Amino acid sequence: MRSLIDIVDFSVDELKEMMDVAIDIGNNPAKYSEACKGKKLATLFFEPSTRTRLSFEAAMWELGGSVIGFSSASSSSAAKGESYADTAKVISCYADIIAMRSPVEGSSYVASINASVPVINGGDGGHCHPTQTLADLLTIYKHKGGFDNLTVGFCGDLKYGRTVHSLIGALSRYNNVNIVLISPKELVLPDYIKEEVLEKNNMEYVEVTSLEDNIGCLDILYMTRIQRERFDDPEEYERLKNSYVLDVEKMAKAKSDMYVLHPLPRVNEISVKVDADPRAVYFEQCLNGKHMRMALILKLLEEKAKDPVIVDRFAGEKLLINRYRCTNTKCISQNEQELDQVFKVVDEENNVCRCIYCDKLA
Ligand code: CP
Numbered sequence: 001m002r003s004l005i006d007i008v009d010f011s012v013d014e015l016k017e018m019m020d021v022a023i024d025i026g027n028n029p030a031k032y033s034e035a036c037k038g039k040k041l042a043t044l045f046f047e048p049s050t051r052t053r054l055s056f057e058a059a060m061w062e063l064g065g066s067v068i069g070f071s072s073a074s075s076s077s078a079a080k081g082e083s084y085a086d087t088a089k090v091i092s093c094y095a096d097i098i099a100m101r102s103p104v105e106g107s108s109y110v111a112s113i114n115a116s117v118p119v120i121n122g123g124d125g126g127h128c129h130p131t132q133t134l135a136d137l138l139t140i141y142k143h144k145g146g147f148d149n150l151t152v153g154f155c156g157d158l159k160y161g162r163t164v165h166s167l168i169g170a171l172s173r174y175n176n177v178n179i180v181l182i183s184p185k186e187l188v189l190p191d192y193i194k195e196e197v198l199e200k201n202n203m204e205y206v207e208v209t210s211l212e213d214n215i216g217c218l219d220i221l222y223m224t225r226i227q228r229e230r231f232d233d234p235e236e237y238e239r240l241k242n243s244y245v246l247d248v249e250k251m252a253k254a255k256s257d258m259y260v261l262h263p264l265p266r267v268n269e270i271s272v273k274v275d276a277d278p279r280a281v282y283f284e285q286c287l288n289g290k291h292m293r294m295a296l297i298l299k300l301l302e303e304k305a306k307d308p309v310i311v312d313r314f315a316g317e318k319l320l321i322n323r324y325r326c327t328n329t330k331c332i333s334q335n336e337q338e339l340d341q342v343f344k345v346v347d348e349e350n351n352v353c354r355c356i357y358c359d360k361l362a
Contacts, residue, residue, distance in 0.1 A: 001304040003112035003119040007130040007170045022291035036065030042095035043069030046102040052122045056099045059293040088115035106332035106357025118300040125330045126160040133166040135289030147174035155182040156224035158189040163263040172201040179205040184243045215254045223262040247271040318345040324362035331358040
C-alpha cells in the first residue's frame with residue numbers, strides 16, 4: 001500500500017499513466033461513475049482550502065464513493081491536542097483513503113506511517129503540495145504535449161510556495177527543462193531545492209527579479225501568490241505583497257504559445273483582464289486537478305487492494321535516529337508526541353543530512 005507524500009513518490013511512467021487515466025475520465029466520465037462504489041474518502045483539512053478539498057470531494061462522489069471529514073482544525077479533536085498519528089489511526093477505522101492538509105510540515109508523512117489506509121498530502125505547510133503538481137502537469141501536458149525542452153518561469157513567492165517546490169521536483173525528471181526563477185530577493189527558492197534538485201539534476205536555471213524582462217523567453221509562466229500566512233513578520237509581507245502583477249501589457253511581451261498557470265487562490269498578482277486571454281489556463285487547471293485526483297484515488301485504492309502492507313517512502317535509505325534535532329519550528333518533529341528525530345543522509349562524503357519530515361538541514 002502506498003501513499004502520496006511528495007510528487008517524487010511516483011515515477012515518470014506512473015505520472016504518465018495517471019495523466020492518461022485523467023484524460024479518459026474527462027472524456028468518458030460515465031465509465032468511472034461506479035469505480036469507487038462502497039468506498040469512503042476522509043478529507044482532514046487542518047488549514048483552509050477551496051480547490052484541494054472540494055476537488056477531492058467532487059472526485060470521490062464522481063467515482064461513486066462517499067466522503068466524510070472536517071474543514072478546519074477547530075472542528076476536530078486536534079483542537080484538544082490530538083496528535084496526527086492518533087488521528088490517522090482513528091480515521092483508518094472509518095475511511096478507505098485519506099486526503100489531508102495541515103500547516104505542519106511532515107504531518108502527512110507521519111499520518112501515512114500510522115494509518116492503515118493510503119494518505120494523500122494535500123499540502124503540508126510550506127513544504128510540498130503534490131496533488132497540485134498533478135493538476136499542473138496535466139495542464140502543461142495538454143497544452144505542450146510533454147515536458148522536455150521547455151523553459152518554465154516561476155514568479156512570486158518561491159520561498160514559501162509549496163506548489164513551486166513540488167512542480168520543480170516533478171520537472172527535474174524530464175529532459176532539458178530550463179527554469180527561470182523570478183522573485184524578490186527575500187523570497188528566493190530555498191537552497192536545498194537549488195542544490196539537491198536543480199543542480200543535482202544538471203538543470204539550467206537563473207534567478208532574476210524582473211518579470212517584464214524575462215517573460216518573452218518562457219513557454220510556461222507559473223505565477224504564485226505571496227503567502228501571507230507563512231510570514232513571521234507581517235511588515236515584511238506588506239512590503240512584498242505587490243511585488244508582481246501580470247497584466248495585459250506584460251502578456252503582450254510573451255510568446256503566442258506561452259501558457260499562464262497559477263495554483264490559485266489569486267490575490268492580485270494576475271489582473272482579471274488577463275483571464276480572457278486564451279493563454280490563461282488557471283481555471284482549466286482546477287478541472288484538471290479534479291480529474292487527476294480521481295486518477296490518484298483509483299491508483300492508490302487499486303494498490304491497496306493488491307498489497308495492504310504500508311510502504312515507507314524512506315525504506316532502504318540511510319537514516320540517523322535522534323542524532324540531530326530539527327530546528328524548523330513548523331516541523332512536525334517539534335510538535336508530535338514522542339516522535340523520533342530522524343535525518344536522512346543525502347551526501348555521506350560531506351556529511352549532509354536532512355530532516356525526513358521537512359527537509360531542513362541538520
Ligand atoms: N491550489 C490550492 O491548493 O488551492 P486551495 O488552497 O484552495 O486548496
